[in-house]
Amino acid sequence: MNIKQVRAFLAVSQTMSFASAATQLHLSQPALSLSIKSLEENLGGKLLTRTTRHIALTPEGEALMPIARRLLAQWENAEDEMKQRFALQLGKITIASMPSFAASLLPKAIRNYHASYPNIQVAIDDVLSDVVVEMVRNNQVELGISFEPSNLVDLSFHPLYEDRFIAILPKNHPLEAQETISWSALLEYDFITLQRPSSVRTMIESALNKTGIELNVAFDAHQLVTVGRMVSEGMGVAVVPALCRQQSIEQGAICRPVIEPEIRRRVGVICQPRSNLSIAAAAMLDVLIETYA
Amino acid sequence: MNIKQVRAFLAVSQTMSFASAATQLHLSQPALSLSIKSLEENLGGKLLTRTTRHIALTPEGEALMPIARRLLAQWENAEDEMKQRFALQLGKITIASMPSFAASLLPKAIRNYHASYPNIQVAIDDVLSDVVVEMVRNNQVELGISFEPSNLVDLSFHPLYEDRFIAILPKNHPLEAQETISWSALLEYDFITLQRPSSVRTMIESALNKTGIELNVAFDAHQLVTVGRMVSEGMGVAVVPALCRQQSIEQGAICRPVIEPEIRRRVGVICQPRSNLSIAAAAMLDVLIETYA
């Protein structure tokens, strides 16, 4: 039993004529006759009684009709669904992004994507940088956005832009007058940062380590939002990715470039090799790269 | 998209190897490769990423897998169901029978049928003779059992046996002493029969008509059971098909052949031409003929 035979049977049983069913199927009448015949042979009995003047369904044909209709509908739905998926008219992608990016630049890219592919559902998991990489590695998400990780193994990294770290101060802080702030000047004050093993904390520590500056942490938290709040409440100073500039200012903090050393890190998309991505995810990758080009 | 391709996809995605999937499908490896390739071309994208050493599903392939599994299962179920139907391992038939036959001889045939085809459901509609013919004509049932109808049009009649009419009398009736009873003798007493237009009534009237005997009906009813009861209660005498002999005796009546004229009518199966019957009904027809041969 194959699709063609089922289609043939349905066409004949609906039109009650081999000739017109053949036309409907863009097929010659003898070809259709053979198709029905082979279906009957396959199933083991007659489905249609046919004289040259009259077509009728046998009781078994009657029983097949609703079954055939259902099968064909299911088949066509499945085929359509897959075609739509490949044509980017259906699907869902999930992006894991570090919260700072998710809250700042990501929305613009998603708006662009949605404009091009309105039928693809997009979900965002805002998780810590390290979790982003893990989620991509475990195939929990197709795309991750984070600082460039040190051990990619067989993942790809597509840089979007380079981020620097900035100091954030509470209002009316002594250092507010300076255009740029050096690490040594900054660390005279209570320092607030993320808890280990966040990637921001690790980057700061490894960068300072090279210059011999020692980091004394007064307070730490899990989320940059919390750090920002602590700063604006006057509990101390902090260094955060420039990504958080807008958010920090909104929280009432002062932002200044931090130098000596200036810390720069690339932010980008982490994913499986491009060939392993779904069409929808590959398209999202393109949109991300284009949006921040 | 066709069945073969879906089977091929499932085999590969389950074994994760073209070679072993090909073996499983009794197919050469290149044929399988081409099948997958054509499926991918049809749907518009890759379903499997394959190197010479490793096979993996694309996200779209992942989406197809449960769909393919479901489609194939539904397909095979449908095919099996139809094959079973033709192999008489599944199905249902309904027989319309006049009540006298349904209550006397029919059960034996149904027992025989059920012994041969235990998976076919059999239902019986015990309705008046004329209704039997109508139900067959309207395709409400495939088989009907009744007296031979006068106007078959394009229905077939397969005689099972010839029934005669017998007189039934209450106990201690003056006519009880006679071996056979003539109509003229019988009609000296109150006569009970079925209401018009039952076939039994019609047969009696038309047979008597030919011999010039006039029928005076004292009581009439719709069901032969009722007539039998009325007789055994002493309300009068009646003439019923010999089929009802057993039932009448059980009701406490006396049965005697009725003659001058002797009324004989063939009882048989009424149905569409044999080619239009379901396999299950055709088999039942055979069993009926064989049982009463």
Place this chain on the structure above:
DNA sequence: CCTTACTAATAAGTTTTACAAATAAATAAA
């Protein structure tokens, strides 16, 4: 680093299937 072993893709040739055109057979209507 090269070789070996293994796996899928490709190429070439053959068989099978599917199809259309022509024709035959059957049946209802004129």
Place this chain on the structure above:
DNA sequence: TTTATTTATTTGTAAAACTTATTAGTAAGG
């Protein structure tokens, strides 16, 4: 009885599906 109409059969052809043989690519082992 003839005619018109419809399905079945026949025949030849083109397409497809398949197999075998070969190639190419990849991971593991020496």
